[in-house]
Amino acid sequence: xxxxxxxxxxxxxxxxxxxxxxxxxxxxxxxxxxxxxxxxxxxxxxxxxxxxxxxxxxxxxxxxxxxxxxxxxxxxxxxxxxxxxxxxxxxxxxxxxxxxxxxxxxxxxxxxxxxxxxxxxxxxxxxxxxxxxxxxxxxxxxxxxxxxxxxxxxxxxxxxxxxxxxxxxxxxxxxxxxxxxxxxxxxxxxxxxxxxxxxxxxxxxxxxxxxxxxxxxxxxxxxxxxxxxxxxxxxxxxxxxxxxxxxxxxxxxxxxxxxxxxxxxxxxxxxxxxxxxxxxxxxxxxxxxxxxxxxxxxxxxxxxxxxxxxxxxxxxxxxxxxxxxxxxxxxxxxxxxxxxxxxxxxxxxxxxxxxxxxxxxxxxxxxxxxxxxxxxxxxxxxxxxxxxxxxxxxxxxxxxxxxxxxxxxxxxxxxxxxxxxxxxxxxxxxxx
Numbered sequence: 001x002x003x004x005x006x007x008x009x010x011x012x013x014x015x016x017x018x019x020x021x022x023x024x025x026x027x028x029x030x031x032x033x034x035x036x037x038x039x040x041x042x043x044x045x046x047x048x049x050x051x052x053x054x055x056x057x058x059x060x061x062x063x064x065x066x067x068x069x070x071x072x073x074x075x076x077x078x079x080x081x082x083x084x085x086x087x088x089x090x091x092x093x094x095x096x097x098x099x100x101x102x103x104x105x106x107x108x109x110x111x112x113x114x115x116x117x118x119x120x121x122x123x124x125x126x127x128x129x130x131x132x133x134x135x136x137x138x139x140x141x142x143x144x145x146x147x148x149x150x151x152x153x154x155x156x157x158x159x160x161x162x163x164x165x166x167x168x169x170x171x172x173x174x175x176x177x178x179x180x181x182x183x184x185x186x187x188x189x190x191x192x193x194x195x196x197x198x199x200x201x202x203x204x205x206x207x208x209x210x211x212x213x214x215x216x217x218x219x220x221x222x223x224x225x226x227x228x229x230x231x232x233x234x235x236x237x238x239x240x241x242x243x244x245x246x247x248x249x250x251x252x253x254x255x256x257x258x259x260x261x262x263x264x265x266x267x268x269x270x271x272x273x274x275x276x277x278x279x280x281x282x283x284x285x286x287x288x289x290x291x292x293x294x295x296x297x298x299x300x301x302x303x304x305x306x307x308x309x310x311x312x313x314x315x316x317x318x319x320x321x322x323x324x325x326x327x328x329x330x331x332x333x334x335x336x337x338x339x340x341x342x343x344x345x346x347x348x349x350x351x352x353x354x355x356x357x358x359x360x361x362x363x364x365x366x367x368x369x370x371x372x373x374x375x376x377x378x379x380x381x382x383x384x385x386x387x388x389x390x391x392x393x394x395x396x397x398x399x400x401x402x403x404x405x406x407x408x409x410x411x412x413x414x415x416x417x418x419x420x421x422x423x424x425x426x427x428x429x430x431x432x
Contacts, residue, residue, distance in 0.1 A: 009037055023058050040414045047310075051239060051411075056089060056397050057231045064314035068231060069093070077321045082226040083107070083196050086393035089231050090164060090400060104195070106165035111190040111199065113173055114144040118187065121177055126184040130385045131268075133178035134171075135259040141170060142252035151250035153403045163251050164396045171255075171392055172196070175385045176203030182381065197223040200389070205377065217332040218376050222386075224325050225369055228318045229387055231394025233311070237261040237268070241395045245402045246411040258395045259388050268384035268391075271370035274306035275380060278339040278371075281346075288345040296355050306367030307350055308360070318365035326368045326375075335375050343371060 005016040005028045014037055019027045027050050034040050043049045058067045066073040069088050076085050080094075087095045087103055095103060120140050124133055142148040145166075147159060177187050180203075188203045198219050205212040232238070240261040244254040262268035281291050294302040309316055330337060347363050350356040373383055402408050 007033075007037075009039060012037070019053075021053075023060070034414070040416070042416050046239075051234055052242065052402070054234070054398070054401060055092065056394065056401065057233045059233050059311055061309070061311040062313050064312060064317050066232070066317050073228065073317055074321065077224060077227060080227065082223045082230070082390070085227050085230055086168060089393040090397045103165065106162070107169040107196055108192045110162075110166040110169040111173055111192075113141065113170060113177075117141065117144070121181050121187065124181055126182065128182055130175065130178040130182050130382055131259060131263045131388070133181060134175055134385055134388060135256050135263075137174045137178065138167075138171065138252055138259060139256040141174070142250055148250050148252055151248075153248065160251075160400065164400070167251060167255060167396065168392050169196075171389055172200040173203060175382075175389055176200055178385065179204055179379075179382055195219075197226065215333070217329055221325055221329040221372055222376060225322070225372060225386060226390035228322060228365060228369075229390030231391070231397065235267070236264070237391065238394055238398050242398050242402050243411040245399045246408060248410075251396065251399055254399050255392065255395050258391070262388055262391065263384055268387040270305070270364075271366040271373070271387070272380050272383045274366050275339070275370035275374060275383075277303075277305045278342050281342050282338055286342075288342045288349060292346065292349045292353065296353075304346070304350065304356075304361065306370075307356065307363055309362075309364045312362065312364065313360045315362045316364040319363045319367060322365055322368045322372065323363075326372050329372060330375055333375060337371060337375060339374070340371055343367065 003018050005018055007014040007016060014033065016033065017029045019029055021027075030041055041049070056069065058070070059065065068076060068085060069092055071088070071094075076088075080088075083104055084095060084100055087100065117137065117140065120137060121133070148163065173190055180187050186208055188206045188208070190199050190203055194202055194214070198214050201214055201219065201222065202212050234242075237258040241254045241258040244257040245251075249257075265273055277291075281288055284290075291302060292304070294300040295304040326340065329335075330340060347367070350361060350363075370380075370383060373386060374380075378386065
């Protein structure tokens with residue numbers, strides 16, 4: 001039996017039900033609080049507010065645990081692929097051999113964009129940020145599908161499987177085209193013979209005259225990056241997708257909103273900030289020691305990027321996986337990156353410094369992901385785009401979850417108004 005919480009307000013006791021999740025997470029259900037008492041709760045940034053119940057991802061930040069549909073991220077990183085993990089996240093179970101084959105085939109079916117979409121890409125100026133193009137073009141893609149334009153879950157849910165695969169397949173095509181456009185390069189069409197991640201690299205880096213040399217170790221590293229970013233509970237962009245979906249917007253529109261939320265430097269742009277920090281340290285001839293000292297000085301203006309996380313108060317489990325992958329891919333590609341040496345020095349210094357230990361500032365996934373992408377030849381401006389491709393399964397799964405919930409209603413947060421009290425209009429001639 002779940003306990004009840006008692007709230008004493010204005011001399012009256014209110015009973016609030018509690019909820020316990022499958023992993024022992026506890027919550028107080030305040031859904032009826034305003035109706036019964038006139039009070040709402042105030043929680044800037046939603047740090048202590050559960051916006052939904054979800055079956056998709058479990059995180060224990062204190063213990064450094066991340067699981068997709070109950071399966072530890074460590075097991076998936078070692079044994080699975082991005083596409084198989086995407087299926088798990090969206091549908092709740094690992095696919096059997098036939099399901100995985102059919103699912104992969106759907107990506108080939110949907111990988112091409114409508115030919116008229118090229119005119120939309122051409123309208124962007126050279127140098128436009130790929131995230132701006134990605135968001136706009138995901139939305140524009142839905143205009144070429146009558147079913148999406150007239151979306152209604154009750155009628156279209158039977159087509160969800162097809163739409164979900166279409167979005168996941170076309171997002172890599174749009175992303176590659178966005179990069180090519182930002183560089184003033186001609187667009188490269190996808191090839192059916194390539195699998196998901198290899199095809200993306202082909203569209204990014206091939207030329208009209210020569211195919212990109214697709215190395216297995218590069219494909220494996222990028223596929224792992226996508227997998228590690230596939231979902232991460234109710235973060236800023238996922239919560240945005242759920243909020244837009246609550247208005248019954250179509251899947252593509254909701255994902256486009258997620259891209260906009262992800263663009264920010266505090267979210268999907270964080271690994272770019274890490275690389276810029278490492279570049280700055282390298283340019284000054286520092287091995288990281290001086291920067292560590294400066295980061296502990298509040299007046300220096302220096303911040304150790306890639307350390308600490310809103311959720312994790314322990315080592316981010318994704319960071320451990322990606323650190324090893326970073327070492328492996330640099331060794332396989334015979335790359336000696338001075339930024340990696342600086343990163344390792346920063347990590348060891350921070351992990352042994354009481355200042356960072358007391359504040360639980362451990363390396364997070366952004367700390368090494370930028371170095372891997374740099375080694376693969378992916379430019380800094382594309383870093384958040386890589387994040388968006390990886391996060392697509394989580395956005396789709398959360399969209400599906402909110403649409404299938406019969407109790408779901410449009411999100412409408414409350415506020416505490418702190419503006420002017422009642423006052424009256426003053427005619428212009430009477431104003432001082």
